[in-house]
Amino acid sequence: MGTIAEEIFSKKLSRDVSAGEIVLVDIDVTMSHDNTTPLAIKALRNTGKPLFDKNRVVVIFDHVQPPASVESATLQKEVLQFIKKEGIKNFFREGICHQVLVEKGFVLPGRVIIGGDSHTCTYGALGAFGTGVGSTDIGVSYATGKNWFRVPETFYFDVNGSFNKGVYPKDLILKIIGKVGARGATYKACEFGGETIENMALGDRLTLTNMAIEMGGKTGLIKTDKITENFLKSRGYPYQEIVPKDPNYEKVFEFNVDDLTPQLAVSPKVDNVYPVEKYEGTEVDEVFIGTCTNGRIEDLEIAARMFKGKKLSPLLKTIIVPASNEVYFEAMNRGYIKIFMDAGAMVCNPGCGPCIGRHQGVIAPGDRALTTMNRNFVGRMGSDKGEIIIASPATAAATALNGKITDPREVI
Amino acid sequence: MGKVFRFGEDVNTDEIIPGRYNVTTDPKALADHCFFEVRPDFCKNVNSGDFIVAGENFGCGSSREHAPIAIKASGVKAVIAKSFARIFYRNCINIGLPIMISDELYDVIEDGDEIDVNLKEGKIKILKNGKELRSQRFPEFILKIIDAGGIVNFLKNHDIGELEDGI
Incomplete structure (x- = not known):
């Protein structure tokens, strides 16, 4: 009971x-x-x-x-x-x-x-x-x-x-x-x-x-x-x-999610949550799609649909890390990895990726990263002078396409 | 008697020790980077017997035990906060870093003030005005772990089932 x-x-x-x-x-x-x-x-x-x-x-x-x-x-x-x-x-x-x-x-x-x-x-x-x-x-x-x-x-x-x-x-x-x-x-x-x-x-x-x-x-x-x-x-x-x-x-x-809109958690706390509109147009230096929160096949599918046939600016670090080998294989079989690489994203081996701030996309002082992670604490991704913003894979993918924070509803 | 380093609310484990410094299990090396970025003066000025005082939710975030180990190895006698994040709380009890829960201290203390603490009796004395505060009492079975100097020391001489006697 x-x-x-x-x-x-x-x-x-x-x-x-x-x-x-x-x-x-x-x-x-x-x-x-x-x-x-x-x-x-x-x-x-x-x-x-x-x-x-x-x-x-x-x-x-x-x-x-x-x-x-x-x-x-x-x-x-x-x-x-x-x-x-x-x-x-x-x-x-x-x-x-x-x-x-x-x-x-x-x-x-x-x-x-x-x-x-x-x-x-x-x-x-x-x-x-x-x-x-x-x-x-x-x-x-x-x-x-x-x-x-x-x-x-x-x-x-x-x-x-x-x-x-x-x-x-x-x-x-x-x-x-x-x-x-x-x-x-x-x-x-x-x-x-x-x-x-x-x-x-x-x-x-x-x-x-x-x-x-x-x-x-x-x-x-x-x-x-x-x-x-x-x-x-x-x-x-x-x-x-x-x-x-x-x-x-x-x-x-x-x-009730009927009226829910895309949300962002902005640095330095996960409960600093605002609708994406508030920060629309803000430039970013890195977009990271992955982690135990959003590195699964459903998440990669969203990004692949949005990246298909598009080119990302090489001035932006766009990093994709499948959550596991199983996810990676499935993404390969479905053609997502090719879509990501054709678009110019960097696809890294499965693991925590830049979420731990020690490899695969460490941020510099002054960098702003838009990520699908679960934490935006100061210094988590590298420099403590950088900024981490958390969002959904769709918001991350839309942002990567434009190099600035973008409402995914405008792109999907 | 020791000096107070006063921190704010929701102090997270990335602030206590960023992930990129968790490349060792050596307590001294971890202590060298304790609060390295958010408060660089901490490692330089902290002396054995000093205290950390903070607001709600101290130690939130990662499960990394490097955080309480770094604090303990930097010589801090006790962390006194309004409340602790769950994993951090367990970690402190387990490794024998004394923590105290006080609703009042954070609001009446300033950085650099001196306090005296009696861990056993749960008493905190503020030297500048002589005011005495009491901390919350721990449950009996947690006191057993604290008294042993941490859970590892407890297990050296006891079966884990003996904890249940205090539950």
């Missing part, structure tokens, strides 16, 4: 738990990446305990992949030694952790997953409880197979209506964050429902849950349904229903 979060923890512990309780639970999957694994290994070693269960560990190299400096290469070498020594089979370098975990079937309804990455909150789009933790918490799960949680209270976002042409789920989540604020949902589970969500493709649902952390949320959650079931069954993964039962929500927010 309860919210999706309460349902998951109750199933897990075979007893009814409710928000506010502190619980110790078995962790189904412990994930970390090249940036957070080195400290997790240190934590495990310092406990003096052996790795509890290597089969529940997943390590992904995605943040700086392939390594772009001696320092990152050295740290990754240490992680590789750990992987070899412990015999960890679930090691991948074929895209962003959150995308790869979903594609490979690690994210299943009802599972409790922790990740050494704040965007682990993404997994709730499939009815799993995913939450970001630090490396020491990863080390704790390495050593014990368990970790503690405070079962969170839930904010429910009831979303209805249909998107207008040129308006996308990214615009919705930016609108929500602008309203709730960067810390408005701190510690809370953010559950999304309503007819708009029920009709939304899985990839788009991932965009919403991915950004729950940007309003402070512990996780983003969406009840499972036919769309979840079809996605999992088509890949041969098991499905179980995870839905709220007579839930008691701390707060309910209502949104």
Whole structure:
């Protein structure tokens, strides 16, 4: 009985738990990446305990992949030694952790997953409880197979209506964050429902849950349904229903997307959200389409449709990074990669790309980047004298075509 | 007794330590870049025993533990904020960086003021006016982790199940 979060923890512990309780639970999957694994290994070693269960560990190299400096290469070498020594089979370098975990079937309804990455909150789009933790918490799960949680209270976002042409789920989540604020949902589970969500493709649902952390949320959650079931069954993964039962929500927010327009989150905070019109015509130096928020095939499809037969100015850095190899292959098969390269965009290997500010499109002082990322913090993409603006893939593609911020509804 | 470095609201982990400096796990090297861009005087002037005071949502953003490690290694005795972002809060408890939650301090303190703190009793004394404030108490099981000096130290001598006794 309860919210999706309460349902998951109750199933897990075979007893009814409710928000506010502190619980110790078995962790189904412990994930970390090249940036957070080195400290997790240190934590495990310092406990003096052996790795509890290597089969529940997943390590992904995605943040700086392939390594772009001696320092990152050295740290990754240490992680590789750990992987070899412990015999960890679930090691991948074929895209962003959150995308790869979903594609490979690690994210299943009802599972409790922790990740050494704040965007682990993404997994709730499939009815799993995913939450970001630090490396020491990863080390704790390495050593014990368990970790503690405070079962969170839930904010429910009831979303209805249909998107207008040129308006996308990214615009919705930016609108929500602008309203709730960067810390408005701190510690809370953010559950999304309503007819708009029920009709939304899985990839788009991932965009919403991915950004729950940007309003402070512990996780983003969406009840499972036919769309979840079809996605999992088509890949041969098991499905179980995870839905709220007579839930008691701390707060309910209502949104209607019928009148929603393209939105921007301007530097330096994700809740600085304005309609695209306010900044239309502002020149940009870089456009980046990718990340765990918007690097999926649905996102690349939007850009490919808009770039087809067009030429981008070489004065602009236009960077496209598919979220995973699977996405990359699909984009190749559909001809998108050729369209991007014909247009003059730079297509990089799957991974986090410039979102981490260490490679593949670092920005200079005075640069303004329009990106499909989830964060616009000062210095995140490189120089702290640069500016980061977040938008949907359509707004990013329209902006790339004109070299200045453009309402995608004028181009589509 | 230590000096206060007062920061604002929503201080994020990219400000505490930008991603491009997370190329080491050496605490000292991380401390060298703590607040490197937003407040370059911090690394130069911070002394062992000083304090960070901030508003709501301190430590929001990335899960990178490099952030609390950098603060701890720079000698900061405690971070006192109105509230903390969730992952950062866990990370501090886990690595043994003392944090305190105070609704009042941020509004009455200025940068450079001196305070004295008793972590165990949750007391904060402002030296310029002698005013004493109290911080929020931690739940029992979190105190167990804090008392052990962090979760890694706790696990050296205990089974994780023993945490449940305090839950």
